Amino acid sequence: MKIKLGNLVLDRWVDGDGDGNTLTSAVDGSTVAAITSDGLDFKDILNHARTVGGSNLRKYTFHERGEMLKALAKYLNEHKKEFYPLSTQTGATRSDSWVDIDGGISTMFVFSSKGRREMPNDKVYLDGPPEQLSKNGTFAAQHIFTPKLGAAVHINAFNFPCWGMLEKLAPTLLAGVPAIVKPASSTAYLTELMVRRIIESGILPDGALQLICGSVGDLFDHLTCQDTIAFTGSKNTAEFLQQHPKVISESVAFTAETDSLNSSILGPDAVPGTPEFDLYIKEVVHEMTSKAGQKCTAIRRIIAPSAITAEVIDALSTALGKIRVGHPGNKDVDMGALASQGQRDEVRDRVAELSQQADLVFGGSDDFDVVGADAKKGAFFMPTLLHCEKPLTSTAVHSVEAFGPVSTVLPYDNLDEAIELSCMGEGSLVSSIFTNDNAIARELVLGTAAYHGRMLVINRHCAAESTGHGSPLPHLVHGGPGRAGGGEEMGGVRGVLHYMQRTAIQGSPQTLAAIGNRWVRGADENDPGVHPFRKTFEQLAIGDTLITKSREVTLDDIEHFAEFTGDNFYAHMDEEAAAKNPFFDGRVAHGYLIVSFAAGLFVDPDFGPVLANYGLDDLRFAQPVNHGDVLKVRLTCKQKTLRPDKGYGEVRWDTEVTNQDDDIVAQYDVLTMVATDEHWASVSA
């Protein structure tokens, strides 16, 4: 009996109408499940996301949502064993599944951590510093990001049913936006299982996540300008969806990650016998065969020096000849099956197309050993290598994507040709370069980067720790121009901001400080009543300001500081030499002396709630300090970030050091950790 996949709609699991389409195992063609979303009300689904999911998520701060992601990642980690057997049915070997399942979970962990470290414990994200717009400082502006008040519709490809969902879900939830996930049908059974576990965890608020298994029906007809589409799949589908009248009329944000003809260049220095040559062969074979070549980032174009093309083909063929294809659950197997028989037929057709302009030099045959499975029932395909002798005048090798273990060797005569070939893919997700010559690396990167979303340069020094050509990382942008879809996902906080709206807010400094919870120059400076270092995290208010006493800088101070620290730079120690410097009239105080004197002026020495100074940000010395100058400091509580359950919060202090003429000589943020009421009460009792 076919088991219909559930649709998660309005926080309930519902079956679609009818029998649905049958989903079969990539390994033996047996029925795995049936899929249908017929009968669902897609308008209701969108409304539920917007009204219930969005308003629930927006109650939390970025840090609270980051904690939510962490809890979810932990929960999935505990249940991950369950996902592996189903993943095998998609044709994935254990290591392919690891990338999909464990890779997806670790992406959530990274977003959780980035959200808590790099975003404020607040509901608004400030984009850069304030802009001063007026002479007297009473009118300024601040760019902010707030969550869009719509839904994020995620349409995913079949090749990574877990990672593909989680890499989009993590930044979306962190942004405070609900998601509607539509996995590719052929492997949706694995996504559905993972969503069941996510919902069972009870970690997400109502409406934060919905799942559509099957067609999205008329959902696009109900989109508004507050919704976001994040699409992964083929260029054709992306183009079709981007032309939907609602997407156009409502200017719906549309991020597309589509197919790409990724290239990898073997540098002219990386001849046989060098470590880079061996690393190249290993990486190309890995990229061709991991996930049976069904990776949007896989190397499709092998750009190698023409003088050693024969050696490259030879080495690749030898290595590919050792790849054991077969049942992905079998430990002896290196490469599993394609996602379906249909995909296999598709790849076969694309190889035939490529063969019009390139010679088959390895594979391409239906007659090969399949370990532990029936070659006729499973979607197995032999690793296949082609060689195109005249790649500059061929078109197919730069435009036809065989989404399987297929790649083509393209020879080049000089670096200009290598650059031209790499760019002929018309935009790709990733490109790599194997060279131990950094001048070559620079020339190739500057010549081609505009066509690629990510570039990896490998040499003997970084190879062992490299994450590889084909691995998108949550810290780095994933996406690419042109054929790759023109979109960008992940990239840490950048990926979160795709689901938010940037707005320029203009107003008085005090208003901007109130909106952004960050003190702005020109806003009120409050007298805290006591030294602000006597206040706990909770007691401190943004705007609390200390104006210190003054201190003169003497020549003795400068000489003492030079001797004590060993910093005898001429500008501090040699009057004549210092005067020749265009910036100084004579000897000047060390910048670090100014910062040290400032600390001496503003600290409160007694045991108190300020636990530590953990750094300075944006330090600038605005003008020289000569001996005889008199310094004083303004220290203002600028921003507070509570670290829940840690007993402290981070407090950023806007710091300005001025001289006897009230000219600013130094400006910076002092970063401190300040005890919470509870912690302070426990240690000061």
Ligand code: NAP
């Ligand atoms: P696809 O046919 O374009 O399908 C992608 C997704 O779009 C699937 O969820 C599919 O659902 C859905 N879809 C198709 N027609 C739709 C429509 N009219 N309305 C709404 N949704 C629609 O691509 P695929 O064959 O699954 O994936 C392979 C391609 O994806 C390759 O070209 C590969 O390079 C690319 N890819 C790119 C990336 C990347 O990050 N750039 C990652 C993986 C794959 P159904 O399955 O239900 O049709």
